[in-house]
Amino acid sequence: QVQLVESGGGLVQAGGSLRVSCVASGRTFMDYFMGWFRQAPGKEREFVSAISWSGRNLYYAESVKGRFSISRDNTKNTVYLQMSSLKPEDTAVYYCAARRGAVNYYRTVNDYDYWGQGTQVTVSS
DSSP: OEEEEEEOOEEEETTOOEEEEEEEEESTTSOEEEEEEEEOTTSOOEEEEEEOTTSOOEEEOTTTTTTEEEEEETTTTEEEEEEOSOOGGGOEEEEEEEEESOOSOOSSGGGOSEEOOOEEEEEEO
């Protein structure tokens, strides 16, 4: 079993930056494909970004491309999402997700095995 814990959320003004982190524990000797999703009030959980175990393959939703950057540090079992040029529409609960082994799909909720509890990101105008 793997546990995921997010941190770093908070309140930020439009145009500002914020970095959220996700630490994995438990079966940390395993390799994981990691993803970030977000869910705004009244909307479904949507894909934001994903990263392969090696960190060489990065994926972004079109809405955040050029503004968000995903990275990981496997020595710390941690994945990061650096968010810049934040907009009010980025306001959501941000969730960390993990998938065991290699994956062919990564853009839907059902593509992942483990989820964190989420961290709230609020962008004010």
